[in-house]
Amino acid sequence: MLVHALEATVGPGGTWNAWSGAITSSMSRSAFRAALVMCSSGEVLWAQQVELRDLPAVDASAFQDALTTLYASFPRKAVSRP
Amino acid sequence: MKTRMPSIICACAAVLGAAGCAAPKKAIYASPQFTPAAVAQVAVLPIVDSRVGKAEPIELQKDVGGYLRSRLEDRGYTVQFASTFGDVGTVSDVDLQSPDAAWIRRLGPPDARYVLVVMLMDLKSTLTFGSTGNAEVSGYLFDRADGVMLWHDKGIGQVGQGGLLGMAFKGGMASDALRVAVADMVSSLPERRK
Numbered sequence: 251m252l253v254h255a256l257e258a259t260v261g262p263g264g265t266w267n268a269w270s271g272a273i274t275s276s277m278s279r280s281a282f283r284a285a286l287v288m289c290s291s292g293e294v295l296w297a298q299q300v301e302l303r304d305l306p307a308v309d310a311s312a313f314q315d316a317l318t319t320l321y322a323s324f325p326r327k328a329v330s331r332p
Numbered sequence: 333m334k335t336r337m338p339s340i341i342c343a344c345a346a347v348l349g350a351a352g353c354a355a356p357k358k359a360i361y362a363s364p365q366f367t368p369a370a371v372a373q374v375a376v377l378p379i380v381d382s383r384v385g386k387a388e389p390i391e392l393q394k395d396v397g398g399y400l401r402s403r404l405e406d407r408g409y410t411v412q413f414a415s416t417f418g419d420v421g422t423v424s425d426v427d428l429q430s431p432d433a434a435w436i437r438r439l440g441p442p443d444a445r446y447v448l449v450v451m452l453m454d455l456k457s458t459l460t461f462g463s464t465g466n467a468e469v470s471g472y473l474f475d476r477a478d479g480v481m482l483w484h485d486k487g488i489g490q491v492g493q494g495g496l497l498g499m500a501f502k503g504g505m506a507s508d509a510l511r512v513a514v515a516d517m518v519s520s521l522p523e524r525r526k
Contacts, residue, residue: 259454261468262490273498274490275464279454281384301384303456 251289257281258305278305282320298323359485359520366473366482368524374404374473375414375444380451382425382470388455388506396469399511400450400518408524414441423449428472433479440476447474450517453486457505462498465491465505467513473521487517 261277285297300320306313379392379400390396393413401411417423419438427435428449440447454468466489473483489512491505492498 261466261488264464265490266494271462271494271498273460273462273464273492273494275456275458275460275466275492277454277466277468277488277490299384 251287253285253287255281255283257283260305276303279303280305280316282316284320284324286324296323296325357485357516357520359483361481361484362520362522363480363482365478365480366522368408368522371409371446371524373410373412373444373446375412375440375447376400376404377414377417377423377440377447377449380423380425380449382451382453383455385456388457390452390455390506390510392452395507396450396452396510396514400514403515403518404448404521407518407521409521412444414444414447416441418442423451425451425453425470428470431472431474431481436474436479436481437476439474445475445477446482447476448472449474452510455506455510457502457509459499459502462492462494463502463505465489465507465509467506467509469510469513469517471517471521483521485517485520487513487515487519489513489516 258280259278261279262274263278264276265272265274267273280302281299282302283297283299286295287293288295298320300316302312302316304312306316376397379396381392397413401413404411418440420427420435423439428451439449449472451470452467453470454466457463457465468486468488470486471484472481474480475482489509491508491512493501
């Protein structure tokens with residue numbers, strides 16, 4: 251069974267204080283997680299997670315890149331070709 | 333004009349009074365049975381690095397531990413650092429989502445009654461038109477004898493400075509943010525009066 255999870259953390263946004271020059275960055279972030287689990291034994295065969303320091307829209311390139319990175323280490327199945 | 337002065341003064345006083353009496357931070361969870369005076373000593377377990385991305389280098393015990401101790405002592409608690417998680421072996425954020433009494437009783441050194449678990453959830457520093465630092469920590473205080481959670485809260489820290497000066501301080505932004513986050517987290521822990 252392949253399990254996916256997307257954990258979105260909404261935090262305070264970035265700020266700029268014109269008087270003091272103090273700046274801060276947004277604390278929002280997303281964690282993409284996936285795991286391949288053997289249902290019979292509960293053993294986790296493969297797991298990976300990727301963090302994105304943003305809350306991307308589904309059609310944003312950052313979202314697609316995160317998914318690509320998430321599955322980059324997924325083991326390839328050897329296919330025998332005739 | 334004469335008649336307006338008292339009302340203006342009253343309005344200013346009300347605004348300043350409201351600013352000075354900001355409500356103290358409320359913990360995400362504080363058990364009604366939590367009696368700070370009864371907590372003779374808090375055993376702080378090894379700080380857990382629960383970050384998804386661990387790009388920002390940090391020495392958890394050194395960078396977080398010392399400051400955490402001083403903040404807890406400021407609130408009246410006697411602190412002892414434990415070197416083990418006890419019979420549970422390791423602790424992750426999954427374990428802390430709904431810990432049961434049996435798990436809590438196995439957490440930490442056997443001679444400790446009150447144990448504090450601190451997790452680093454996020455830490456980063458960024459170079460931009462200056463530099464910024466962000467940190468998030470999470471804390472859980474357990475009573476091992478009763479097998480209950482007494483207190484839980486999170487703390488966040490956002491620091492930064494614009495311009496060339498800010499860029500020069502980039503190296504210290506993460507640890508500064510971490511200190512702010514630890515102080516923010518501990519601020520909701522009920523003060524212990526001796």
